[in-house]
Amino acid sequence: MTRLRIYKSSPELYDAMMTLSTAAAKDVEPELGELIKIRASQINHCAFCLDMHTRDARKLGVGDQKLDVLAAWAEAGDIFTPRERAALALTEAITVLGDHGVSDDVYALAADAFTDRELGQVIAMAVTINAWNRINAAVHTPPPRR
Structure with missing residues (x-):
């Protein structure tokens, strides 16, 4: 079944998402931002975003070992630095909300690692x-062939 090419049929959606992405990335180190994007995309099984953000992370100098073990960062x-660990824990909690949302422990860890401004940006980036991921999963956006 052929799925909707959503960014062609609704270009204003793409524009709005790009505006949100740009706003969320302010005041977050680019390398950390890519780790957030990759980890959420791993959980959500978004091949398009995984392909894009692992390439972007490598261009920024994120090492192969860090990328290789990102799915098991807690072990x-x-x-991973304390800030990365806090951001990854928060990203996972936001991505897989469960019945009780983001726990106080995860939130406190992130609140201790970031300023209020940075914490807001990390939350926005994960969201x-x-x-x-959900848009691309709904329409099955494949990664580009290289």
Whole structure:
């Protein structure tokens, strides 16, 4: 079955999502932003976003080892910084909300690692990549052939 090419039929949706993505990325280190995007995309099984953001992360200098173990970051020891660990925990909690949303423990860890402004941006980045993932999953957007 052929699915909707949503960005062609609704270009204003794409424009709005790009505006949200740009706003969410302010004041977040680009490397951390890519880790957030990749981790949510792993959970959501978004091949298009995984392809894009792993390439972007490598261009920014994120190492292969960090990318290789990102799905198991909590077990990866000191490969990830405390800020990265806090952002990844929050990203996972936002991506898989469950019955009780984001726990106080996860929120407190992130609140301790980031300023209020940065925390807002990390939350917005996790929310935004989840929106991209869900749009792409709904219409089965494949990664481009290279």
